[in-house]
Amino acid sequence: MTTGPEKRFEVVFEGVGRSSGKMRNDISVEWPMMKESFELATDEGPFHGGDGTAPPPLALFTAALTGCLMTQIRAFAKRLHIELRDVEVRARLHWEGVQTGNDPYVTAPVGFDLDVTLDTDATPDDQHRLLAAAKKGCFIEQTLSQGLEVGHRLKIGDEWQDA
Numbered sequence: 001m002t003t004g005p006e007k008r009f010e011v012v013f014e015g016v017g018r019s020s021g022k023m024r025n026d027i028s029v030e031w032p033m034m035k036e037s038f039e040l041a042t043d044e045g046p047f048h049g050g051d052g053t054a055p056p057p058l059a060l061f062t063a064a065l066t067g068c069l070m071t072q073i074r075a076f077a078k079r080l081h082i083e084l085r086d087v088e089v090r091a092r093l094h095w096e097g098v099q100t101g102n103d104p105y106v107t108a109p110v111g112f113d114l115d116v117t118l119d120t121d122a123t124p125d126d127q128h129r130l131l132a133a134a135k136k137g138c139f140i141e142q143t144l145s146q147g148l149e150v151g152h153r154l155k156i157g158d159e160w161q162d163a
Contacts, residue, residue: 010033012032012033013029013030013031014029014030015028015030016028020041021043021050021051021053022049022050022051023043023048023049024041024042024043024050024051024053024054025041025042026040026041027039027040027041027042028040040060041053041054041055042054042055042056042057043055058093058095061093062091062093064140065091065093065112065114065138065140065141065144066089066091066114068139068140068141069089069134069135069138070089071138072133072135072137073087073089073130073131073134074087075137076130076134076137077120080129080130080133082122082126082127082130083120083121083122084118084119084120084122085120086118086119087118087119088116088117088119089114089115089117091112091113091114091115092113092115093112094110094111094112094113095107095108095109096108096110112144118130118131
């Protein structure tokens with residue numbers, strides 16, 4: 001059931017990362033539409049040659065996916081008139097890596113599972129409806145489900161080359 005005319009909008013984030021330690025990266029992220037910016041960092045532990053001064057990128061990725069779904073659940077609960085007392089999401093993101101000799105390893109996702117617990121008096125049907133809406137509204141989950149190809153360019157001298 002629609003409740004008005006369709007509205008389209010774009011969400012664009014921009015980031016610039018700089019290396020600042022053995023494996024540390026300092027990353028500035030801007031959300032131009034909202035005139036907001038964020039300073040984030042990633043690092044690796046000694047296993048990967050880092051100092052562990054910040055979370056590894058996969059920890060931030062796990063937090064981003066978990067937080068995205070939780071945000072949409074709470075936002076859409078209001079729109080769908082479903083009262084929530086609390087939301088808990090337990091995430092398990094699983095990858096595997098394969099390394100041959102001293103070659104760089106190659107990784108692949110195995111599976112991502114999100115277990116959602118809603119503290120609500122809503123019917124099971126309404127809870128399923130809420131989760132379905134939240135999944136469709138979570139930018140990160142939608143990106144993962146589409147299998148979007150990531151474009152890369154490499155600056156060689158003064159020119160950008162597709163990589």
